[in-house]
Amino acid sequence: MSVKETKKQLNEVRLSWSGKLLFATIAARLAAAGLRKLSASMSEQTEEGEEKVEPTIPFNISGTPEQIAAMTAVINASIEYQKELKRDGATVESVMDKLNAQNQAKVDFKNKTGYDWPL
Numbered sequence: 001m002s003v004k005e006t007k008k009q010l011n012e013v014r015l016s017w018s019g020k021l022l023f024a025t026i027a028a029r030l031a032a033a034g035l036r037k038l039s040a041s042m043s044e045q046t047e048e049g050e051e052k053v054e055p056t057i058p059f060n061i062s063g064t065p066e067q068i069a070a071m072t073a074v075i076n077a078s079i080e081y082q083k084e085l086k087r088d089g090a091t092v093e094s095v096m097d098k099l100n101a102q103n104q105a106k107v108d109f110k111n112k113t114g115y116d117w118p119l
Contacts, residue, residue: 020119023118067109073105073108074108077098078105081099081102
């Protein structure tokens with residue numbers, strides 16, 4: 001399947017806000033499970049002579065380093081935006097700053113991958 005066909009298929013997916021929320025929740029749970037597994041494997045102390053356990057996450061992400069960095073930036077910006085929304089002392093300006101940072105990260109993701117951020 002060509003990149004153009006894949007992009008067309010991704011663009012045909014029209015999700016409502018509840019669909020986006022569902023997929024964001026699933027992605028967050030997968031990421032949390034992967035981070036827990038990664039943290040557990042990193043915290044294991046290996047004795048001299050034991051085989052070293054490589055940390056893993058339960059899914060594969062492929063792309064150039066720039067594309068992976070762009071994806072990471074969007075996820076982090078989304079997390080920061082959600083935290084700001086929930087923060088007690090949040091102001092309209094502080095929330096808008098986080099939202100603008102998230103939107104800029106999405107633009108950067110599109111520029112580096114050619115795809116709109118799906119969530």
